[in-house]
């Protein structure tokens with residue numbers, strides 16, 4: 037591994053910009069992601085910064101069970117995120133549709149049909165610590181040695 | 188119709204200030220907003236269609252998942268509607284426990300709303316203080332019900348679990364702590380000169396416009412309309428409830444109404460703990476056929492369930508009218524019209540505490 | 549009007565809002581009241597109102613029934629406030645002329661029901677594009 041790669045790894049592990057997108061949830065997972073910002077969990081001590089702008093993001097947090105309004109929007113949004121990038125599905129909704137995937141509903145889960153998902157956190161809703169843990173493990177798996185792996 | 192419009196500015200669906208996807212299309216002339224249109228459809232899950240034909244045991248959990256922020260009140264209104272249909276009586280201890288949990292839920296929701304507003308006007312210090320305070324409320328909620336969000340605490344004829352003596356002590360202690368902190372934050376917000384610049388006189392909602400759109404909840408109470416479904420609720424009647432009303436009609440008033448209601452909730456919980464009757468927490472009952480329209484006061488305002496059931500307790504017809512529908516409508520068609528800048532649009536929109544998941548269901 | 553970027557077709561989503569239970573009842577009532585076809589009214593609403601207003605139709609309709617046009621039978625019969633401020637179907641200036649017309653007819657001796665039917669017809673006319 038070159039020195040340049042080592043520096044990149046070091047820098048990337050301490051600066052993760054997160055953007056979250058809600059594709060039709062019940063808000064339960066939404067507020068648990070927000071709760072990660074609270075001083076108790078203090079997401080910023082790990083160098084994770086939530087600011088909801090896809091063009092600067094490294095990690096996209098996907099919440100909710102994919103409704104029709106997102107058909108023309110989620111994939112372009114995913115393309116706008118610069119490499120390296122990873123998407124994390126939070127909650128049962130993006131994984132299986134939770135209680136919404138029934139006859140007569142308007143949802144179309146799972147989200148992994150539409151964009152590639154790197155990690156999934158089940159739970160209805162998962163606790164903030166679990167969400168934090170998922171982001172941290174994805175960081176080590178996806179962002180370390182990214183240039184080497186791409187080759 | 189022809190209009191002179193300089194720029195059309197769409198906000199959303201993914202926007203740094205909005206927690207949830209909604210698209211507000213503003214037509215501006217210079218910096219002034221002259222019209223706004225809302226585009227939804229990003230959260231339409233069709234939950235009412237899923238509920239149809241299912242037994243109440245399933246609908247109870249689905250009702251919670253209409254909105255995760257105010258899940259307790261959705262549960263409560265659905266269960267109370269079923270009780271009204273079937274003539275099930277609630278033991279007094281359970282009725283008081285319901286009020287305690289409901290008020291804790293209202294506290295966390297109001298704290299979240301005020302956090303969002305402070306975050307939107309970029310007062311991050313106060314926002315973080317409030318979010319920290321909310322975690323303490325969530326702890327209390329978890330201690331009582333066993334889960335942070337979607338706790339399914341209420342069931343027809345009572346509640347799921349009792350409150351122990353040591354829980355009461357812990358709850359009282361944390362209430363004292365929260366109240367002390369909240370006094371500080373409320374005065375920080377109320378007396379901050381910079382906050383006043385961003386909030387006072389911005390986003391005026393006149394009582395006339397509020398009545399037209401049938402605005403409810405803190406948004407209505409900040410415009411001088413003393414409407415609160417808790418006045419009609421039997422348990423709140425026993426506790427001597429009076430609604431908080433302010434007459435300024437602007438963003439500042441809406442946030443301050445929420446702060447005042449936080450203190451009021453703390454008082455109500457204390458009153459419940461003081462007068463908690465002894466006895467069982469769960470009576471029996473059978474869900475029957477019937478039809479009802481029942482409302483309760485959610486953190487955002489009046490929440491109405493229109494339910495029709497059959498004789499085995501299955502839901503045949505259901506329609507939920509959530510408070511955010513009215514509030515967002517009034518917000519986009521009256522409050523943000525004439526806003527002096529686009530920056531005020533996001534602040535005003537957030538001050539009405541919009542919840543898109545409720546709105547579209 | 550200038551065009552929006554990322555525009556998508558909202559008709560099916562707006563239609564979904566209108567077929568919910570209470571919305572459906574309200575729309576049937578309005579359609580019967582105005583004497584136009586159900587699908588025509590739905591189409592009109594989908595084309596002219598934005599989504600949040602569609603969601604809010606039942607609440608607005610009920611607020612109108614509770615508060616609008618009390619004390620003026622003519623205004624109530626033509627739905628003067630109901631069809632302008634509460635549910636914006638016709639612009640206020642058109643409604644004013646309709647109201648004046650019906651009012652004049654009632655004053656000159658036509659029974660209220662007949663005059664109101666004339667008013668309905670004028671509203672229908674105003675709704676034609």
Ligand code: SF4
Nearest residue numbers: 062064127128129160
């Ligand atoms: S997983 Fe559960 S809590 Fe999370 S959005 Fe879905 S229904 Fe809501």
